[in-house]
Structure formats: structure tokens, C-alpha cells
Amino acid sequence: MTAKLRAVALVGMGMLFGAGLSGYVQSAIAQPGAQVAQSAPADYSRYRKLDMFARALTILENHYVRPVDSEKLIYGAIAGLVAELDPHSEFLPPREARLLREDIEGSFGGVGMVVILRQETEPQARYVLEVREVVAKGPAERAGVVVGDLIPSIEGKPISHFFDLRRAIMAMRGAPGTKVTFTLERPAPKVDGKPGKPSVRNVVVTREYIDSPAVTSKALGEGLGYVRLRDFSETSGRELAAALATLRDQSRDGLAGVVLDLRDNGGGLLDQAIHIVDLFVNEGPIVRTRGRRGELLDEARAVPGQSWSKLPLVVLVNKSSASASEIVAGALQDHRRALIVGERTYGKGSVQAPFELGDGSLLKLTIALYYTPNDRLIQASGIQPDVVVGADFRPYKDSQPELEPERAQPRHLKPEDFGYPAGSMQDDSEAVRAAAEDAQLRVAVQHLRGLVRVPARGGRRR
Numbered sequence: 001m002t003a004k005l006r007a008v009a010l011v012g013m014g015m016l017f018g019a020g021l022s023g024y025v026q027s028a029i030a031q032p033g034a035q036v037a038q039s040a041p042a043d044y045s046r047y048r049k050l051d052m053f054a055r056a057l058t059i060l061e062n063h064y065v066r067p068v069d070s071e072k073l074i075y076g077a078i079a080g081l082v083a084e085l086d087p088h089s090e091f092l093p094p095r096e097a098r099l100l101r102e103d104i105e106g107s108f109g110g111v112g113m114v115v116i117l118r119q120e121t122e123p124q125a126r127y128v129l130e131v132r133e134v135v136a137k138g139p140a141e142r143a144g145v146v147v148g149d150l151i152p153s154i155e156g157k158p159i160s161h162f163f164d165l166r167r168a169i170m171a172m173r174g175a176p177g178t179k180v181t182f183t184l185e186r187p188a189p190k191v192d193g194k195p196g197k198p199s200v201r202n203v204v205v206t207r208e209y210i211d212s213p214a215v216t217s218k219a220l221g222e223g224l225g226y227v228r229l230r231d232f233s234e235t236s237g238r239e240l241a242a243a244l245a246t247l248r249d250q251s252r253d254g255l256a257g258v259v260l261d262l263r264d265n266g267g268g269l270l271d272q273a274i275h276i277v278d279l280f281v282n283e284g285p286i287v288r289t290r291g292r293r294g295e296l297l298d299e300a301r302a303v304p305g306q307s308w309s310k311l312p313l314v315v316l317v318n319k320s321s322a323s324a325s326e327i328v329a330g331a332l333q334d335h336r337r338a339l340i341v342g343e344r345t346y347g348k349g350s351v352q353a354p355f356e357l358g359d360g361s362l363l364k365l366t367i368a369l370y371y372t373p374n375d376r377l378i379q380a381s382g383i384q385p386d387v388v389v390g391a392d393f394r395p396y397k398d399s400q401p402e403l404e405p406e407r408a409q410p411r412h413l414k415p416e417d418f419g420y421p422a423g424s425m426q427d428d429s430e431a432v433r434a435a436a437e438d439a440q441l442r443v444a445v446q447h448l449r450g451l452v453r454v455p456a457r458g459g460r461r462r
Contacts (some may be wrong), residue, residue: 026030054076078363086366088352101168103233103268110173110210111180112138113145114230116264116320117165127159128152128185129168132264133230135212139205148437150185151199176209215239217247219408221430224448226441229276232268232324237275244279244308257312259444263342267323270351276302277331280338282309286331286375289351297368305414312339312451314444317385322346323370329383330372339451341444349378389443 037172057077060068092100102108112135118128134141152159154171162168172180184203188196214236214423217227229240248255266328267273270287277286281302289298315329315338326345331340349370354362369379406412415422431449435442 003332026034057418075361078357081223082363082365086350088348088350089365092354092362092364095170096166097354097362099166099173099361100354100362102173108173108210109176109178109207111140111143111205111207112210112212113140114264115151115165115169115332117159117168118150126152129159129165135210138210138212143203143205144205145184146186148187149181150187151346152185153183153208155181156351172291174207176207178207179204180207181205203205213239215243217243218434219247219250220434220445223251223253223450224249224431224452225258226261226434227258228261229265231265232270232272232276234269234272236268236272237279238353240276241279244311246404255311257314257448259314259441259448260338261316261441262321262325262329263316263318263440264320265322265325266320266346267325267348270324270327273327275325277328278302279306279308280313280332282306284335287327287373288371288375289368290371291368312448314448314451315340316440316444317342317383318391318440319343319346321383322348326378326383327372330376330378333383333386334373334376339387339447340383341387341447342385342389342440344384344388345382347378347380347382349381385449387443389440391439393437393439 016050057070057073060073061070075091075093082089099108113131114133114135115129115131118130120126120128131140131145131147131149131151134145134147154162154168157171159168162171172182174180181204182201184201188198190196192423214230214233216230217225220226221260225244227240227243227247229236244255244258274286282304283302286300286302288296288300291297306420313332315332317325317329317340322331322345326347326349326440329338329340329345333340350366351368351370352364353367354364357363369377371377372383383387429449431445432442435445
């Protein structure tokens with residue numbers, strides 16, 4: 001892959017107000033080192049097969065019991081061709097291709113929320129959209145939508161009607177000023193361990209032009225910062241650098257360490273993933289692209305002199321972290337620049353090239369695989385975190401409950417007797433309290449505090 005192609009490559013699993021499976025390179029230019037096609041048999045003719053297709057189309061148009069839409073038939077035929085390949089190669093008709101372009105640009109007409117597709121079995125089998133994030137001051141927030149709400153239907157149609165998440169997203173998006181109706185379900189708190197009856201209401205929202213920031217950040221206290229990267233759109237690297245600078249300026253003693261949250265980040269533009277790794281790594285490879293038979297097509301390398309190359313860093317990932325998120329996490333892990341905390345990532349390490357077909361539609365084909373600096377394959381493997389943490393708190397279990405500590409002795413010497421305050425019996429630091437009930441973030445902050453206190457030595461992981 002040439003440097004020019006790399007600059008506009010996109011790898012991803014997610015979309016704002018959604019998450020579909022995607023990953024692209026913005027050109028149909030032949031790749032360096034591509035394998036030479038074998039000679040076809042002497043009696044083979046591609047045009048003979050095309051003639052067969054043309055004959056079948058003509059028969060359908062002339063003899064089917066009802067009039068047919070030739071364009072839909074051709075679109076369906078192309079989609080059928082690609083359906084024989086891997087899950088990420090697909091045909092996108094003009095409307096779906098436009099949705100992809102909107103995600104790359106980071107702005108569109110919609111309601112302003114991030115959702116994932118979820119399958120439920122209790123109390124009944126169904127598909128719902130779960131709200132993971134609500135864009136500040138957007139239409140959804142003004143309508144009272146909060147994180148954790150469920151959307152079982154859009155415009156009166158159940159989510160299962162839309163087949164996949166992309167089609168559900170398309171139903172929610174639309175021209176600014178138009179309205180969309182959806183059912184909003186808010187789970188009730190559990191009573192005696194059993195779920196309560198959820199509240200259900202219909203919501204009518206007027207779509208607006210959504211220009212959602214890719215990065216949100218906040219100070220946790222103790223000189224520690226938190227940065228959430230939603231996706232890898234055209235401005236992500238610049239926004240992240242600005243957020244780090246703002247956190248540094250807000251802290252009285254400078255920025256001591258940062259938690260970079262890549263959870264539920266399904267990816268985006270490859271050049272932004274490279275840019276973000278380059279903020280924290282001073283030298284060496286960032287990501288390699290390999291084609292057929294593992295042949296190296298391209299290697300992106302860090303540029304020396306980055307201002308955040310020594311900043312203590314913890315990266316949060318989960319099962320929905322994919323593609324560009326995995327490139328970032330894998331590179332930082334291989335360079336021993338960050339501690340990776342959370343769950344094994346999704347494992348989407350392939351790159352797709354969108355080929356324009358002339359009418360606004362796209363043919364998206366897998367052309368290569370991504371490898372970490374240590375040549376670890378991401379595809380179907382994912383990134384295994386250094387510290388595995390689930391989404392729920394696990395109660396502390398005393399390893400030796402029969403052993404009473406010194407402070408339990410009736411006549412023990414107390415710290416106050418020597419002019420020293422008693423140590424805290426729990427981790428109630430300001431930064432940990434700021435993590436609130438987010439179990440994974442709490443563990444990430446605890447480890448980050450350790451990294452700040454005991455700086456790790458540099459060097460690549462072997």
C-alpha cells in the first residue's frame with residue numbers, strides 16, 4: 001500500500017449512532033507487490049459468463065409475472081457475488097455508501113446518539129438498540145434519552161425488521177428538519193434481585209445536523225486525565241492532541257498520566273490511528289499491512305520528537321473495540337508504551353478498498369491484513385489486554401479470613417501515637433472516586449496511579 005493510499009485508508013467496525021462492520025482504502029489503484037494472476041484456460045471467456053448473466057436478466061425482465069426493477073436486480077446480483085467472500089467485503093448501493101461517507105467525515109443529519117445492536121432472550125427473544133452515548137445538546141439529549149435506554153422499534157417497525165445495524169441507522173438518520181419516531185424503553189431497577197417493569201414511551205425527534213466531536217475528556221484529579229475516543233474520523237488525531245494539551249493546562253502540576261478509552265470504538269480512518277500512536281511513540285513501526293501470502297505492502301513508522309512519548313498511559317478496550325482501535329492498542333502494547341486494560345478486542349484486522357462503480361455505489365473488497373509492530377496478526381485474534389477486567393465489580397474476597405491483622409490486637413501501637421495519621425482502609429483517592437461505578441475505568445485509574453508512582457522502563461516488548 002502506498003503512502004498516498006495509507007493516508008485515506010479506513011478500518012472500522014463502528015459508526016456514530018451505530019456500529020457496522022467496515023474498513024476501507026479510498027482507491028482502486030493496484031497494490032505494490034500484488035500477485036500476478038495465473039493465465040486462464042484456453043477455452044475460458046469472461047464474456048461468455050457475462051453473456052449468460054445478460055441473458056438471465058433479459059428473461060427476468062421479459063417473462064417474470066410482474067414488472068421488475070432492473071437496477072435492483074443488478075444490485076442484488078453484485079451483492080450476491082460479494083456475499084461469497086469474507087464478511088467485510090460487500091456491495092453498498094448509493095444510500096448505504098453515503099452513510100459510510102458521512103461517518104468518515106464525522107457529520108450528518110441525525111438524532112445524536114451512539115448505539116449498539118443487542119440480542120435479548122428475556123423476557124422475550126428480540127433485537128434492540130442500546131444507547132451507549134448521547135451527544136451533548138443534541139436532539140436525543142433534549143428528548144430525554146440517556147445512556148442505557150433501549151430502542152425496540154423505529155417508525156413502528158421492530159429492530160429485527162432492519163436485518164442489521166446499518167439499516168437501523170439509516171432509518172434514524174435523514175435530512176435535518178425531518179422527524180423520526182422511535183420507542184424508548186428505560187429498564188427499571190431490580191427489586192429483590194428481579195428486574196422491575198420498564199417504562200416505555202414513544203419519542204418524536206427532529207433530526208439536526210450532527211457534528212459530533214470524536215474526543216471527550218475530563219480531569220480525574222491528582223494530575224490524571226481521562227480521554228474518550230469515540231471513533232477515528234478525519235479530525236480524531238488533532239482533537240486528541242488538543243484534549244491532552246487542555247488537560248495539561250488544567251492541572252496545577254501538569255499532566256501526570258492519562259487513561260485513553262477505546263471501548264466501543266469500532267474504528268475509522270487508518271491515518272488517524274497512525275497519528276494517534278505517533279503521539280505516544282517516538283520511534284519504530286506502528287502497523288504493517290500484508291497482502292496475499294503475507295507479503296509486506298506497507299509499514300507505517302513513528303516520527304521522533306513527540307511531546308507525549310513519556311506520558312504514563314493506560315488504554316481501556318472491550319469486545320467492541322475493533323480495527324483502528326486494535327491497531328492503536330496493539331502498537332502501544334508492543335512498544336510497552338501503555339498498559340492495556342479491559343477485555344479481548346473484537347479481532348477485525350482486515351482492510352477493505354472501496355471501488356467506485358459510477359452511480360454512487362461502492363464495491364468494498366478485503367485487500368490486506370494488519371499486523372502489530374511485533375508482527376502479531378490482529379484478524380480473528382484481537383488484542384489480549386495486560387489486565388483482564390469485566391464490566392461488573394467483583395466483591396473483594398479475603399484470602400485469609402482467619403488471620404487477624406495487627407490493628408485487631410487489643411493493645412496494638414497506633415500510628416497516631418507517633419504523630420502519623422492512620423492509613424486508609426480502602427482506595428478512596430480523588431481519581432478513583434472520579435471513576436464512579438465504571439468497574440473497568442476504576443481498575444484503569446488504579447493501575448495508572450501505579451505507573452505514575454513507579455515509571456516503567458522503556459523498550460519494546462519481545
